Every structure is written in C-alpha cells, then in structure tokens.
Amino acid sequence: MTTNSPSEKRLEELREQAWKEGVVPGKGVEVAGGPIPRKPGYYGQPVVKPPVWTWEVPLYFFMGGLAGMSAVIASAAVLFHHTDLARAAMWLAAIAGAVLSPILLIMDLGRPRLFLNMLRVFKHRSAMSMGAWILSLFGACAVPGLIALELHAHQTFTGPLDQLLRLAAGLFIFGSAIFGTLLATYTGVLIGATAIPAWFSHRTLLPIHFGTAGLGSAAGLLELLGHRIAALNFLGYYAAGVESALLIWLSLDKQGAANRAIHEHGSGWLIRIGEVLNGPLAIVLRLFGLIPFAVLSFLIGALVSRFGWIWVGKISGSDPEAVFASQH
C-alpha cells in the first residue's frame, strides 16, 4: 500500500480537516454540541409532512386560474356582444380547463387510473373534493358552451334551432363563469386549509392571489391573441394593481419562524419575484404601452409564484420550528 493511493489520501484529508476545524461533519455524525443533540424538536425531524406534489400541481394552479377567469371574460363578452372575443376566451377556457387541467391533475395522482374515485363522494369540508367537483362541472359547462357558441357563430343551423343554440351557449357560458371563478380561487383554499404553517398563515391572501393572477393571465393572453381592447387593458391594470397590493401585504406580514420559509428562503424569493413580475413591473410596462411585455411579465409572474408557493410548502412543512412557532 502506497501513501499515494486515493483511500490513503482521503484519510490524510480527514486528519487535516479534523486538525483544522475540530470537527468532521458527515452523514450520521453529530458530534458538535454532543452528547445531547441540539436540533429543534426531535433531531430536527419534520413535525408535519411536506407536500408530495410535483410540478404538475403548480402548473395546474396556473391553468385552472387561466381557464376559470377566461370563462368570466367570455361571459361578459357575450353579454356585451363581443362575439369573437367570447369565442377566443371559451377556447382558452375549454383547452386549459377541460383538457390540460384534468390531465395535469391525473398525472399528479399516485394512482392515476383511479382518478374517477374523486367523484365517489361530495365532501364540502374537503377543498380537494370541492375542487374535483368544481373542475368537473366547469368542464361540463365550458365544452358544451364552446360548441354551442361556435355552432351559433358559424350559423350552422337556422331558425328556432339557432335560437336554441344561442340560449344554450349563453346558459353554459354563464355556468362556466360561475364555476370558473371558483376554479380560479379554490386552489388558494386547497393549500390554505392544511397543516403547513406558511400556507395556513396566508389562507386569506392565497385565494385573492390565485384568483386575481388567473384573471390577469386570462385577460393578458387574450390581448396577446390579438384582442387589444380597452376592457382587457383595464383588467390588466386591475389584476396587476391587486397583485402589487398583495406584494406589500406579503412583505409586511412577517410571523417569525412560523412563516420564515417566505421571508428567509429561496422559495420566498421565488414568490416575491413572481409578485414583482405580475404586480409593479406589469403596471409599469403597461403604462409605457408595452402591452405584450406587460402580459408576458404577468404570465411568467403568475406561473413562477405558483411554483414558489408549492416550494414554500415543502420548506415550511419540513421545518419543525415553523410548526411550533405557529402554535405558540
């Protein structure tokens, strides 16, 4: 055995490290402060379980918000006779809400083939159950609403049948708008009513954020699709204004260790970057007339902050001191 072999070198390194620093950290080595462990709680183990959700869930939050609020815009567009806008908005609602959202939600399940079990029961005390029903009813309104609207717009039928289609389109689109507002906001309730400290301590803020981000995303995407009308511009200002207020609220609402995942961690930065993008920056860009950039800023912000909130949940759920602090 030569002293130049890698294993011997490694031992030399360890010896030097021990001499210089007094301690050699490693998995399963907790010598500092020993013999009594000094980590919070039970060896620093999480008290509650962090969420198991992966990228599908925050992307679904984004899609659901976009789809739900598109249906609201479609409803108003029908009411005020902007037929082309209504058609574009309903296409958005149907694609994002009735196709992409269910796919994302099913993908996230541990056992995707059992997804229909979601509709076995109706539990008003479970936001997940309510969400499954809201999404199903939204899809059940948005798809026939879109079909009826398209058939009516293309004048496929004439006479009383066309009148019937017009009525059906109106009713279904109105229905999808009602379920759409819930689809865009319930996701805030979903994560707000959990045992994760950084989530439940912001249970009032979350539905406002998710719903308003959905409205701004829907209006913005329709503008990108060529519907540059003053009404959508107003909604862009409205959403970015509300998001700016939420950024201030979030920054001021410090609750010590209980929500430190938002204020002292990279996950919190992600949320705040998202809020800057869909709040103040979107307003400034819009004021300078750079509407496509304002829209992009808002959309990226809305997407990024959704990922930030799930990340915050993982950090906060793994932090025993956050749980203890939230209960004192």
Add this chain to the structure above:
Amino acid sequence: MIGEGIQSSNQRRHSFVKDHVEVGFFTDPSVCIGCKACEVACKEWNHVPDDGFTWSGNSYDNTGHLGASTWRHVMFLEQDRQKGNQIVGSHSLGNGDGEDPFRWVFLSDVCKHCEEAGCLEACPTGSIVRTEVGSVLVQNDVCNGCGYCVVSCPFGVIDRRPSPLPDAGGAFKCTFCYDRQKSGLVPACAKVCPTESIVFGRLDDLRARGAKRVQQLQQSGYNDAQLYDPTETSVRGIHAFFLILGEPEAYGLPPKPQIPTIYLKSAWTSAFATAIASIIATLVAFAFFS
C-alpha cells in the same frame, strides 16, 4: 411473566368491533426499553415493505419518522435531565461532581387516530373512514394517491408511498390492525410489547390508567411526566395517546395541533370575495371601457 398480560388486556381476545366500543393505545415511555419489537411486529403482520436502511446517527433510532412504510416508530431521546430519582454524576460524562444529569427516553410513536381527523376530512375519495372502534382507516383499494391527506395531518403521520415499493402511489398509515381487531385479536404492536409500554384497550379505561400512571410517576420523582392528549384543541383528543416526560416538542409532537378544517371558513370567504370582485371588475371593464 411476559405474555401473561397481568397488567393489561394486551393478550386477551375481545369483541370491541362487534360491540362498537371505542378503543385506543396508551403508550408509556417510562417502561419502554427501546427493543423495537412493536416496529418489527407491525411490519411483519401488515406486510409493510422496508423503505431502506440508513444510519441516521440519531442515537439508536435509524427509523427516523412515521410514514407510508413506518407505522410504529420508537424514538430515542437523549436529554440532559434527570429521569425520576435516578442517581447521576460519577459515571456520566461530566467531571464526576454529580452535576451532569443525562437520561434516555424511548417512546413508540404511532398514528394518533384523532377524534377530529385531518386526513379523514381532507380525503376526496372517501377512502379514509372511521371504523366501529373509532379508529381512522385508509382503504387502500379506494385511495387514488392525491396526497391531500399528507398535508392535512397535524401530526405528520400519513404519507404517500413512493415507487418502487409495493403498492406505491397510495397513502398509508397505521390501520390500528383493524383486520386483527375484527377477529377479536389485539393489534400486533401491543401484543408483542414485552413491558406493556404499549397498552391496547377500551379508550375510557386507558384514559383512567394514563391519569393514574402520571400521578404514580410524579410521586416517584418524575416531575415532568404528563399526558399528551390534545383534548383542548380542534383535534379534540387522540385515541392513541401518550405519557411523555418533558415537553411534547422534544418528541416532535405539536404542542397545540389543529385540524386544518378550522381554516376553511376564512379561506372560502376570501375565495368568494375574490370571485365576486373578479366578476364585478370584468363587468365594469366591459361596461365602461368598450
């Protein structure tokens, strides 16, 4: 005396399921010897797969925490405190002047089977149910693995089992050996506990037993002995409750656990307000800016 069941009903057959009697576990660390027989018995009886062998370095606890494949977990606490009237000093790590107290506490953790259970309320498939004996049971064949129970448990008990373990994707936790109980048998962990640190029985009997044990310990110098059973919070008590020495935090137990459904009212109020505000904003936009 092991196996005789003189102190408890751990070795007796029962008809609690048939008679709809509320049952529970009372787990007492003051007599736990840290043998982990409960962990082994649980895994063997319930066919819970092994989820890896790691060296944690946390005393003799390499199990870590409760989860999808760990339904009993023996904790090993090392504390700089005296245990009862134990003699400390000359053999401990200090300078031998008797001022260096040290104690080892073992506690077998398990699903608490809450009176108001967060996982049960959250489950959107109806997979999680309340049994005749008051325990909380996950029906594995119904669970589609949505993961909402995981973030709804105030004790961090239930978890989704990752691939490639058998039955991956579903949520798992202690079943209170419902299958055994239906046949009049005692849960596996209580059955094997050699010191009756885990006691299975009628909940009312156990609560009386627990209160008496705390009194007994306090008289013997265990000044920090107390029951951990959060009846004052929205969880409204747990069916698997514990005697603990010291504060709940040291055991990774939340001091005031709350069922997340208490947050629903304010969250939904905010959601409805946002929904209405969005509709109004949209109508205003189209009415005045078209």
